[in-house]
Amino acid sequence: MSVARLGAFTAPDLPSLEGIRACVHCGICLPQCPTYRVLGEEMDSPRGRIYLMRAAAEERLEPTEAFARHMDLCLGCRACESACPAGVPFGALLEATRFQLARRGLSSEPRLLTRLIFAVFPHPGRMGLLLGALRLYQRSGLQRLVRASGLLRLAPRLAAMEALLPLVPPREPLPELIPARGGRRGRLGLLTGCVQRHLYPQVNRDTARLLSLAGWDVIVPREQGCCGALDLHGGRLGAFRRRARALAAQFAGDLDYVVTSAAGCGSAMKEYGHWLPEAAEVGALARRVRDVSQVLVDADLPLGRLETSVTYHDACHLAHGQKLRNEPRALLARVPGLRLVPLADSELCCGSAGVYNLVEPEMAERLLDMKISRILATGARVVAAANPGCLLQIAKGCRARGLDIEVVHPVELVARALPA
Ligand code: SF4
Ligand code: SF4
Incomplete structure (x- = not known):
């Protein structure tokens, strides 16, 4: 009962x-x-x-x-x-x-901002339109004018959002099928992520390229929606379940795994079975979800040398959500010449946490300070992190402090070690 x-x-x-x-x-x-x-x-x-x-x-x-x-x-x-x-x-x-x-309508978060975020972020089409407009804002010189005017100081939350935005890249959708190269191992679905597909298309491109070289046919459903991670973390369970069901239908084909290189998405998808125990197709999707590091860690890849020092930040939803700490490090360690420098408090959240840095900018900034000081102490010129939210947050911290530190996803480094 x-x-x-x-x-x-x-x-x-x-x-x-x-x-x-x-x-x-x-x-x-x-x-x-x-x-x-x-x-x-x-x-x-x-x-x-x-x-x-x-x-x-x-x-x-x-x-x-x-x-x-x-x-x-x-x-x-x-x-x-x-x-x-x-x-x-x-x-x-x-x-x-x-x-x-x-x-019960109980929340201390700014309601209008939260409503706006959820009206755009989990909708890849709307997200694309917004980022297209922001790309214009950056390239037309308007961004420089707005920043110089000091107007943003009047709206600290808007300023936090604006500061977070990297240079918005042009749209770069992947083909629906990237065939396996070399010995064929099977078929994978690739989740491209709402934020990642627009702000870090190179991460999806490198992920697909590496998977294809490792012998996988990579299927990228064009109409794929949001995995629901933001809704889940915000307690919007109705929206989360609707998105999970829709995604399960989009990845319903004959696929060995469904791969993502966004830790937050992977963590939410692996938990589908807990929140939708009665939906067999959703549970079946959850069981096939893999982080890219799990699939590539022992793959046969033609890696050349890459002489660089890298420190690795554990994205919360990879380390704590998916219990994946060794795989991304082992994947990086496979690149000849790449020196992995340990990061103190590598599992301490950088303050990104989905949309946390937008709705709780003060706490997020204090955590980012702690993270950047520990990154600086490593002396590494490159930081790797396996989640778009962490990439945005840490890159913002480095930009704001004028640091010449590159912030990348691990697959970008592995892809750089491939022959041209
Ligand atoms: S205090 Fe913390 S660590 Fe101890 S049982 Fe409770 S949740 Fe677990
Ligand atoms: S902020 Fe603290 S209480 Fe909340 S999930 Fe993280 S460790 Fe747990």
Whole structure:
């Protein structure tokens, strides 16, 4: 029998009481939590947030704006989940709690901005139109004028968005089929990602090229939509499920794997089965999802030398969401001449966290400061990160500080080592 209520929460999509009660309050997760490290506040730590969820689930507390504030300030990075010896599923608890809060209209985030973001970002077509306009803004000289006028200081959130934007590249859609070269291993689907296809088309191009050289036919469904990652992290579970079902239909063909090089997308897709247990086709897609590093790590690739020092930042949704730490490093280490320099706190969130850096720019900036100082300490001239959000955020930090550091996806470095 399904439970209709859990204290202050109502069905569907109740946070798991079992998951909440698994927390033994040991505090091992606290030093790994970015918001706790910055603020030192118990209620902005994983343990504090779980305490709030439990109090609401046991009807000892009615969720308020202050309750929602502690949940909104969470990055959803899941570093606490990796650290937790008791197996508390913090990511799923947070997503369900956010869903419950959103139904009550409780949020500390700027509503208009959030509405605008969700009206554009998960829609690849609208995203393309917006970025086309922003490309004009950059190339016409208007960007220089706006920046010089100081107008952006009047709207700090708009300024944060503007500063994040790299030079928007021209559109570069991939063909629908990139045939395997060399010994054929099978067929893959490639998810191109809403942000990645427009801002980092070279990452998708290099991913497809490497996969094809490794013997895979790469299928790129033209009409593919959004994986729903942003909706999931924001607790918009209805929209998330609709997008998951649509994506499963677009990748329904005879494919060995569905590959992505965007960590946030891969993490959300691997969790489809948890949120849609009754939808067999969605579960089947989830089981076939692979990060590109998983497929390429042992592939036969004709790699030449690339003399460079690189440090690697662990994207939260690759390290904590997908538990992939060794594969991307091992892939980079295969490139002859490439020197991998360890990065202190490599798993500390850079502050990007989906749209977090747009809606919580102050905390995001403080985390970015910590990340950049650790990158500088490595002395490396190149930073690799496997998620478009991290690439945008770290590149923005480097630009703002006038640093000559290149920020790239690991597949870009591997592709540079291929013969011309
Ligand atoms: S998800 Fe990240 S920010 Fe949120 S409580 Fe866990 S470690 Fe802290
Ligand atoms: S490490 Fe796990 S059990 Fe310990 S306080 Fe954090 S969430 Fe609770």
